[in-house]
Amino acid sequence: MTDRVKELLDLLVKGDRGGLARCITLLESRRPIDEADQISLLQACDDIIATRPGISRRVAFTGPPGVGKSSLINRYGLRLIRDGHRVAVLAIDPTSKRTGGSILGDKTRMADLSRHENAFIRPSATSGHLGGTAETTREAILVCEAAGYDRILVETVGVGQSEHDVSQVVDLVVFVTMARSGDGLQGIKRGILEMVDLVAVNKAEDDGHQAALNHARELGSALKLLQGAPAPACIPTSAISGLGVDELSDVIDRLLSELVDNGSLDEQRQNQRIQWFEMALNALLQRRIRDLPEWKTHHARLKDEVTDGTKTPYAAARELLERLAL
């Protein structure tokens, strides 16, 4: 273990939030020189967590942009802290490549939470050293848990694939939406539905109060119809007034308890670890192969031949692997 990793772990164990942030930054590095430190940091975090297993809970908040996910997490996070928890919020934005900036994990929308000593907020973790949002998030979750945070909240914009990815790294998925005219079931498409454990119909304040109540009721009926009982609960919430946040918290606790009691939580996490193993394997394999000198010699040439039509993509791929003696 290098001095850098020792120093970072020391800070981590002391509960230093700056140290935790530096750990995540290290894990996000794509420089080959950082790889050994990344691995020993992850291993050390895993060892720390193994000394107090079964404590952490991971909950994702997903939904379309503009429905108030950050503000709702702010409220819910404060409630968790009142209950004696330490809360880490990780934001992953699968669309940030396109929009050029993160609309998630906005600290101004989590002002109360971000000021609290028992909270840690990491806006927009970008793709990590193994690539892919799922990997990044898994690793960030691990270091947060090693740092003593027992409630990990993952915020992500729902864009189809992202709900699927995030459901692979958390225990529970909360879908956040709001009542808007003509919106219907927008954002709750088939397939995504199956991954959602709970729905919050947010912005149930002022003029929007009645609309949110109606929307939650209609959504609840529709989900029951589509998914059959037991369908996910639909709870009207307001990050402004605090309406529904206690109910949301209670339902999340109840669902998590059920997962623990029937053994699903353990089973789910075991499956997630196996997935992580396979994905890490694939990512490392890609990296190793691309570092081989034969790769560097032939890949560019074959790519050119594919581009100008001299070789079919398939034949070129096969030739390259032959050159690698694979």
Added chain:
Amino acid sequence: MTDRVKELLDLLVKGDRGGLARCITLLESRRPIDEADQISLLQACDDIIATRPGISRRVAFTGPPGVGKSSLINRYGLRLIRDGHRVAVLAIDPTSKRTGGSILGDKTRMADLSRHENAFIRPSATSGHLGGTAETTREAILVCEAAGYDRILVETVGVGQSEHDVSQVVDLVVFVTMARSGDGLQGIKRGILEMVDLVAVNKAEDDGHQAALNHARELGSALKLLQGAPAPACIPTSAISGLGVDELSDVIDRLLSELVDNGSLDEQRQNQRIQWFEMALNALLQRRIRDLPEWKTHHARLKDEVTDGTKTPYAAARELLERLAL
């Protein structure tokens, strides 16, 4: 080249639809014993196509279930045949693993087209020998083109990722939707929008006629607002009455001509070939590695150690690669 491939190619060149179907079935095989034949078949198809380049056009029809994609393709396909084209319809269903059956490429909904000697319909191509819907479709497109079909229509259910995948293998994407109360822009989410070249608001018949007209107009305005001009055209269509099918066909032809004239079609196909190369590389690499004896010895053991928590996923992945001397 084996006798089997020779026989299949012979049938293919003769325009035998049964032979074409057998080619696609061969490409879908995951048996290692079929790999050599798959490669020589693809190479031969590529050679055939190279003798008459630039003729084929590939158009995807995507959209939520139940909007009448198959029926619309039926109508549009007949129009293409009247114009002297030979039409192949390929259906890919990314949800079929879940639903256990295809709701696409339904031949009963393409009865007229399927009876025509200049049409070939392949319902629900499943994941191919390289895995992934994009690969399957690319390969199926290739053999259809080698068989002399110059208009390839790809039908897929829109579930977020699938529009992205299908946009990687075609020249143009048509989004099919319909007017439904409260639906708004459902199904046209941000991100997907950027891949859509044209929108058909289907089921504009009988009672639905006026609603489809309104919906197309509203959608057109919304798209202009969201995407800025020039936004994709929104055309009310009816697969029953035939309304709008000629306009749809004309707009598709115009868009394709523009792509040819400004060089985008060549550029796009070149990029798609490079993508195909990289994806084929990855898929073949995975297969080769998993066939190594060291892999077989250690993978299962390490997976067990990850499952029971003895090793972290990351450390286990790294160990396996060390065993492979990578």
